Amino acid sequence: MATQHSRAAARLMMAPAVVLLLGWMLVPLIMTLTFSFKKYLPLKGGDLGWVGFENYIRFFTASAFWPSVLSTLILVGGVLAITVVLGVLLALLLDQPFWGQGIVRILVIAPFFVMPTVSALVWKNMFMDPVNGLFAHLFKAFGAQPYDWLSQSPLLSIIVIVAWQWLPFATLILLTAIQSLDSEQLEAAEMDGAPVLARFGYIVLPHLARAITVVILIQTIFLLSIFAEIFVTTQGSFGTKTLTYLIYQRVLESQNVGLGSAGGIFAVILANIVAIFLMRIVGKNLDA
Amino acid sequence: MGQITLNQVTKSFGDVEVIPPLDLQINDGEFVVFVGPSGCGKSTLLRLIAGLEDVSSGEIAIDGTDATHVQPARRGLAMVFQSYALYPHMSVRKNIAFPLKMAKMDKAEQDRRVANAAKVLNLTDYLDRRPGQLSGGQRQRVAIGRAIVREPAAFLFDEPLSNLDAALRVNMRLEISELHQTLKTTMIYVTHDQVEAMTMADKIVVLQAGRIEQVGSPLELYNAPRNKFVAGFIGSPKMNFIDGADAAQFGAHTIGIRPEHITLSTTEGLWQGRVGVAEHLGSDTFLYVHVNGLDPLTVRVSGEVGVRHGDTVFLSPDPAKLHRFDAQGLRQS
Amino acid sequence: MARRVSTRRKAITTLAAWSVGFLIFFPILWTVLTSFKTEAQAIADPPLFLGFDWTLENYAVVQERSDYLRFLWNSVIIAGGSTLLGTMVAIPAAWAMAFVPGKKTKDILLWMLSTKMLPAVGVLYPIYLIFIQLGLLDSRIGLVVVLMLCNLPIIVWMLYTYFKEIPGEILEAARMDGATLREEILYVLTPMAVPGIASTILLNIILAWNEAFWTLNLTAAKAAPLTAFIASYSSPEGLFYAKLSAASTLAIAPILILGWFSQKQLVRGLTFGAVK
Incomplete structure (x- = not known):
């Protein structure tokens, strides 16, 4: 029963949220876009005029660019691979009946609620430290040489830390999806003579396909902007400089705003490509 | 009092006209059932009467006064929704008392009416529970209770039994009929189930595509359906329709004969056929008979008969119970 | 209909699930345990699990110093x-x-x-x-x-x-x-x-x-x-494990508790309704 009157009221009720988000999106984005076409060095004279695409060319041709793309890809890909594979296995396990389901669920979800700086520091110092870390103790106990995780395999170390934080997210979503699978479908497949592995391959996995896609898309968006974990562990050294971190360094550390903004625009475009796919799925669900 | 008159009422959603101009008279104390296939506009019609939808044109009068633009709550009508629409955060007592509270009725009178309704509906022991703790049938009764306490001019029921299982549905059907006997208040009841319509109604309104096909008592509809649609919709199993030469022989474009009005014989009859499926209900037997040149005919025989799948049988319609329709599907006198 | 599972199978699943759950939760548990140790005990080799002198000193120091x-x-x-x-x-x-x-x-x-x-x-x-x-x-x-x-x-x-x-x-x-x-x-x-x-x-x-x-x-x-x-704490205070742990425990404890209440909402909130 939407009358003319209630429509006007509805517009008025939505206005504050719409205006705020529009401002939050447009104002900084336009500023970044403007800066990206300027020579802008706040510490050396500020706005030094228009330079066309020079910042973009410099950003893409800089020696740090391709390594940062590679680090980003490895980081995002590595975390996705670990969380999705382990997430599916874990979800399958937790879906089985066992004693203390509620408590185990809580244990598994817990890492997601740990703030990024805490998890990075705890892992870095208390687990991965080559002298006093728990892993070092463990290696020594087996007679092996302690391994200096963060300087010898820095990217892998960060992948482990981030994967630990995001595994609960993947597990929880995949578990929710598994639980929505009609058990009669599985029983039908069993009656049709499909063994366990075939049931997983033909029924469970296709059922999970959408949830897996959603996990991948959402995690990609968040993983592309991983910051705190790198900030408190390696500060971007030893090949852990991702795109996000590179842009951050250009903007706030070397205060080359023009250059950093060009990178920023690139990051926005990159994230939007992923977002389009995610929005399609969300949009379809809105209709249903 | 609960007399409702619809005068040239129409309803359109955008460009789609769901109810073409429609007239209807509902008398005080009547039990009127709107019946029709899904999408026929019966629920929309009910919601127009309730005031939950605005009419596009025309008038609705309740007890002689124009109520077309009166707010739902002021029409003095009470509605029982398909989903029951109970307030999940309120106890049964508070649910039933809600309309009274909204009417600012004094507390003592509220309590008295709630207690009364609870007694009539066997809900006394459940008054302090939440709707979530009740069974489907109990929720249904709470929804009815919420309608009763208002002492409305008329009750509106929107497919109230469709969420209940078959056994409970029969029980609730009886309870609602009994309630109507006791209260003698006008009731308007929407359903797609012709059995509910036949068993409960004083007056049935058969709707199709927003149009009223026929209004009448259950037996009028059964004995003298105005067209093929009503003939096919009312009665179970469905009426058999026969076109072509076999119909022309009775002077009609189409003839209709109900399964219970066909005589079965193993020796002679008008049509010869072979028995397909036989459904044995004990009290009745339904036979689906294949006759050359005709669609399968359904025959209803009382009790058990000794025919089986594949047997040859002869069928004859009872000429007095034959319905004749013209090319437009309208009944020929 | 949920099928009945044999007790044996349920026991094996229970063991597996609890092991995995414990493993995933371990870093948090270890942080909380370490926060009650002295600095020397915190880096002891072999590591001390429960057999140490429980102390609240780290919490006092964290508040006092910072x-x-x-x-x-x-x-x-x-x-x-x-x-x-x-x-x-x-x-x-x-x-x-x-x-x-x-x-x-x-x-x-x-x-x-x-x-x-x-x-x-x-x-x-x-x-x-x-x-x-x-x-x-x-x-x-x-x-x-x-x-x-x-x-x-x-x-x-x-x-x-x-x-x-x-x-x-x-x-x-x-x-x-x-x-x-x-x-x-x-x-x-x-x-x-x-x-x-x-x-x-x-x-x-x-x-x-x-x-x-x-x-x-x-x-x-x-x-x-x-x-x-x-x-x-990234450096050099991070080397004081017990204090780092105390500070970390304090920082995550309230949110862990809130988080456990909101696990169902997590799926709804973070997948934008794309998974139900």
Whole structure:
């Protein structure tokens, strides 16, 4: 029963949220876009005029660019691979009946609620430290040489830390999806003579396909902007400089705003490509 | 009092006209059932009467006064929704008392009416529970209770039994009929189930595509359906329709004969056929008979008969119970 | 129908699930345990699990040396303030979209969500500049506003899905029962919406509490919340494991507790309804 009157009221009720988000999106984005076409060095004279695409060319041709793309890809890909594979296995396990389901669920979800700086520091110092870390103790106990995780395999170390934080997210979503699978479908497949592995391959996995896609898309968006974990562990050294971190360094550390903004625009475009796919799925669900 | 008159009422959603101009008279104390296939506009019609939808044109009068633009709550009508629409955060007592509270009725009178309704509906022991703790049938009764306490001019029921299982549905059907006997208040009841319509109604309104096909008592509809649609919709199993030469022989474009009005014989009859499926209900037997040149005919025989799948049988319609329709599907006198 | 499983199989599953759960939870458990050790015990080799002298000294030292409570208070203000402010803006918007949907409602909703996908680093400098000019750098109010804007799409979205679940027939029933619009909102809608609003607030407090891009880059000493406080342990204080653990335990304990209450909402809030 939407009358003319209630429509006007509805517009008025939505206005504050719409205006705020529009401002939050447009104002900084336009500023970044403007800066990206300027020579802008706040510490050396500020706005030094228009330079066309020079910042973009410099950003893409800089020696740090391709390594940062590679680090980003490895980081995002590595975390996705670990969380999705382990997430599916874990979800399958937790879906089985066992004693203390509620408590185990809580244990598994817990890492997601740990703030990024805490998890990075705890892992870095208390687990991965080559002298006093728990892993070092463990290696020594087996007679092996302690391994200096963060300087010898820095990217892998960060992948482990981030994967630990995001595994609960993947597990929880995949578990929710598994639980929505009609058990009669599985029983039908069993009656049709499909063994366990075939049931997983033909029924469970296709059922999970959408949830897996959603996990991948959402995690990609968040993983592309991983910051705190790198900030408190390696500060971007030893090949852990991702795109996000590179842009951050250009903007706030070397205060080359023009250059950093060009990178920023690139990051926005990159994230939007992923977002389009995610929005399609969300949009379809809105209709249903 | 609960007399409702619809005068040239129409309803359109955008460009789609769901109810073409429609007239209807509902008398005080009547039990009127709107019946029709899904999408026929019966629920929309009910919601127009309730005031939950605005009419596009025309008038609705309740007890002689124009109520077309009166707010739902002021029409003095009470509605029982398909989903029951109970307030999940309120106890049964508070649910039933809600309309009274909204009417600012004094507390003592509220309590008295709630207690009364609870007694009539066997809900006394459940008054302090939440709707979530009740069974489907109990929720249904709470929804009815919420309608009763208002002492409305008329009750509106929107497919109230469709969420209940078959056994409970029969029980609730009886309870609602009994309630109507006791209260003698006008009731308007929407359903797609012709059995509910036949068993409960004083007056049935058969709707199709927003149009009223026929209004009448259950037996009028059964004995003298105005067209093929009503003939096919009312009665179970469905009426058999026969076109072509076999119909022309009775002077009609189409003839209709109900399964219970066909005589079965193993020796002679008008049509010869072979028995397909036989459904044995004990009290009745339904036979689906294949006759050359005709669609399968359904025959209803009382009790058990000794025919089986594949047997040859002869069928004859009872000429007095034959319905004749013209090319437009309208009944020929 | 859930099938009955043999006790043997259930026992094996139980063992496996508990082992995995314990393994995943271990870093947190280890942090909490270490926070009660002395520094020497914290780095002992072989590691001490339970057989150490429990002490609360680290907690006292953390508070004494770095004024922990001030950072905690900043976190509370920033996470709580941004969530409450966001909820106040979001309730009317979500309400309108759920109950008076128009042709553009879906597009607006998707657009709002898409703003959440914007990488923060892309707009870091403009925000930094605006903050300097408005004198908001290292201020709690500045962070409250930024985190409110960050999480507003999720808040609107979650509230929308909760409001959407309130069946229209109930509102119609209230109308038939004679409730005015005010009474309808007061007696029927609000009580039914409160659980959803509460869950939304809960999840968004968690998200704001753990936010670690803007809080690290827009604060210094004064307005720094716990994320930034812990980051300051990266070196060399981080080598004092027991104190690091005590500070970490304090920083994550409240949110772990809130988090356990909100696990169901997590799926709804973070997948934007794409998984049910």
